[in-house]
Amino acid sequence: MSQKSKAQNQPSLPKVILVDIIEPKMSPDDSLARLNELERLLTTYGGFVVIRKIQKKQIPNYKTYIGSGKLAEIEVIAQEKKVDYIMINNILKPEQLYNLEAVFEKHGMKVWDKIDLILEIFAKHATTKEATLQIELAKLRHLGPRIAKMGGELMRQGGGIGTRGQGETNIEVMKRHIRKREETIKSQIEKIEMNRGGQRMRRRVHGFKTVAIVGYTNAGKSQLLKNLTGKDVKVKDELFATLDSRIGKVHLPSEGKECLISDTIGFIRDLPPQLIDAFHSTLAETIDADILLHVIDSSDLDMEWKIEVVNEVIRNLGCGAKPMIYVFNKIDLINQAAKEEIETKYHAQSPLFVSALNKTNFEKLKEQITLELKSIH
Numbered sequence: 001m002s003q004k005s006k007a008q009n010q011p012s013l014p015k016v017i018l019v020d021i022i023e024p025k026m027s028p029d030d031s032l033a034r035l036n037e038l039e040r041l042l043t044t045y046g047g048f049v050v051i052r053k054i055q056k057k058q059i060p061n062y063k064t065y066i067g068s069g070k071l072a073e074i075e076v077i078a079q080e081k082k083v084d085y086i087m088i089n090n091i092l093k094p095e096q097l098y099n100l101e102a103v104f105e106k107h108g109m110k111v112w113d114k115i116d117l118i119l120e121i122f123a124k125h126a127t128t129k130e131a132t133l134q135i136e137l138a139k140l141r142h143l144g145p146r147i148a149k150m151g152g153e154l155m156r157q158g159g160g161i162g163t164r165g166q167g168e169t170n171i172e173v174m175k176r177h178i179r180k181r182e183e184t185i186k187s188q189i190e191k192i193e194m195n196r197g198g199q200r201m202r203r204r205v206h207g208f209k210t211v212a213i214v215g216y217t218n219a220g221k222s223q224l225l226k227n228l229t230g231k232d233v234k235v236k237d238e239l240f241a242t243l244d245s246r247i248g249k250v251h252l253p254s255e256g257k258e259c260l261i262s263d264t265i266g267f268i269r270d271l272p273p274q275l276i277d278a279f280h281s282t283l284a285e286t287i288d289a290d291i292l293l294h295v296i297d298s299s300d301l302d303m304e305w306k307i308e309v310v311n312e313v314i315r316n317l318g319c320g321a322k323p324m325i326y327v328f329n330k331i332d333l334i335n336q337a338a339k340e341e342i343e344t345k346y347h348a349q350s351p352l353f354v355s356a357l358n359k360t361n362f363e364k365l366k367e368q369i370t371l372e373l374k375s376i377h
């Protein structure tokens with residue numbers, strides 16, 4: 001087949017309008033970073049941005065998220081450009097989603113919020129039973145309030161409070177079904193979690209210390225695990241490439257023994273707590289680790305707020321008190337001046353510079369791990 005006919009046979013990517021509501025005082029850099037991240041997520045999922053729309057507003061519209069003038073404008077453009085999705089860079093309230101769908105569904109367009117997009121990426125990347133179950137749990141939790149909203153709406157249309165129309169009964173059935181499914185999934189995850197817990201206990205009994213790699217998505221966590229331990233793990237230039245938890249062994253020369261290093265799902269800003277909670281089982285290695293390696297992409301201009309996002313998730317997981325080594329990765333991509341700037345800024349955190357890709361400074365990293373592990377016992 002010729003190149004041309006091959007290209008013609010490829011399904012075209014869905015066309016998307018990205019929409020963001022930002023505080024009027026937000027700097028252009030910040031608002032650009034927000035939309036760039038949404039676009040990265042979309043590209044990872046497989047989509048094509050036809051236009052970005054930003055509205056400056058202190059508080060998003062209570063009913064439709066987007067203000068009415070802007071909404072009408074987007075509806076016109078969406079039809080002109082024949083888009084498939086309206087992607088909202090936030091977490092929509094059920095009522096906002098309901099009202100936006102009322103505008104766009106009649107044109108055959110779907111409305112997704114950021115969590116919908118992340119969950120669909122998760123679903124695409126999931127390879128293990130555990131990840132699949134956790135994603136389903138997260139989806140059900142994201143869906144729950146929306147179903148409740150639909151129920152309320154059908155009841156209203158049915159003639160007011162007290163009317164028990166067929167629609168409402170169906171919604172009740174759906175809600176019950178969701179609750180039951182949630183319980184089933186939770187018990188299946190618990191079984192996997194118990195099994196893992198047993199494995200962790202055995203490792204402890206055998207005297208292994210554990211180090212958990214944490215960091216923003218795409219920082220190079222899996223690359224570090226792969227090159228430090230030789231473990232064959234998925235490394236990919238996309239967001240949320242890793243959704244499970246992997247463990248490898250690394251030899252600490254000055255100790256003359258090995259420790260265990262785990263890698264897991266990356267973090268991103270605005271992740272709702274129930275989503276992190278759904279991944280509790282995967283994050284168990286992190287929660288249980290002796291020390292944390294916070295991997296940071298040192299070539300990323302947005303590293304400062306990403307470091308904060310990761311530290312906040314770590315605190316929310318109850319791991320705020322664990323020793324943390326700040327590992328600035330990808331130093332092969334930055335110059336001396338940029339390195340010095342990081343050194344000054346993060347002086348208090350004793351930054352360590354590595355290239356996970358080129359295995360630069362691995363000996364120093366192992367030394368630091370050894371020191372930290374010694375200091376906790």
Ligand SMILES: Nc1nc2c(ncn2[C@@H]2O[C@H](COP(=O)(O)OP(=O)(O)OP(=O)(O)O)[C@@H](O)[C@H]2O)c(=O)[nH]1
Pocket residue numbers: 215216217218219220221222223224234235236237238239240241242243264265266267329330331332333354355356357358
């Ligand atoms: N140049 C350079 N690229 C790197 C380095 N470390 C990782 N990368 C690249 O960065 C991209 C992301 O790497 P991963 O290891 O998959 O990142 P991750 O943090 O595990 O990402 P998620 O699992 O998606 O959260 C890949 O294309 C890697 O090859 C590095 O030291 N230098």
Ligand SMILES: [Mg+2]
Pocket residue numbers: 221222223234235241242264
């Ligand atoms: Mg990874």
